[in-house]
Amino acid sequence: MRRVFGAKKDKEPPPSLNDASDRINKRGETVDEKIKRLDGELARYKEQIKKTRPGPAQEAVKARAMRVLKQKRMYEGQRDMLYNQTFNLDQVAFASEGIKDAQQTMSALKSANKELKGMMKTVKIQDIDNLQDEMMDMMDISNEIQESLGRSYSVPDDIDEDDLMGELDALEADMGQETEGEGVPSYLQPDNESDLNEELNLPSAPSGHAVPSGRVNNQAVDEYGFPAVPHASLRN
16 A cells, blocks of 8 residues: 555654744845845946946946846845844744743742642641740740849848938938048048047157257247248338
8 A cells, every 4th residue: 555655754844943044044145145246246337437438338338237236126125025034033033932931930930839838738827826925935934033043042021122222321421421521531531640649649740840959939930930031111
């Protein structure tokens, strides 16, 4: 049967967007080369027209230049059409890549959603609330334990706070009296010399400078212990 009707040929896969775009780009490059060649011919005819005198010869050169110019315009139209086709293929390829990216994104989101649901089954809000309550209770118990351990054994519980405040006020008053006398506390002020001399039975220290022997005791002296200088009386 295969010999009579022949074997069924497998269909070739359709060309991809990249293959179609590459093929069109190659055609566009071929058209560009033809346009460049025609530009060269036109430049050569332009020089001949400048060098040729007006007449039949110049008109023949102009006719050939016109034919080349028409070919160039035709190739330029084909090139523009190929560029438009390439642009359309690029747009379709861009849209296709965007759809593929969206599909991958959706697949990743579905996988993450499934994994998240499995994780949420192991975590419950009620368990978290119970755990927080237990932690708060343990912190309160810990604070009570610390306060109990920090209690002082030497301070009795039946002390009146009013008595303590009165004693504190009296202590502040005593401290205020001690700091009188030019702001120096009493324990820093010098001891009374007269009381010390009486206790030790010592003679009192002479005041001022010593008076030399043979000097009259009742003579007037100045504040430094020297004889006072007499002042002259003013006469009218």
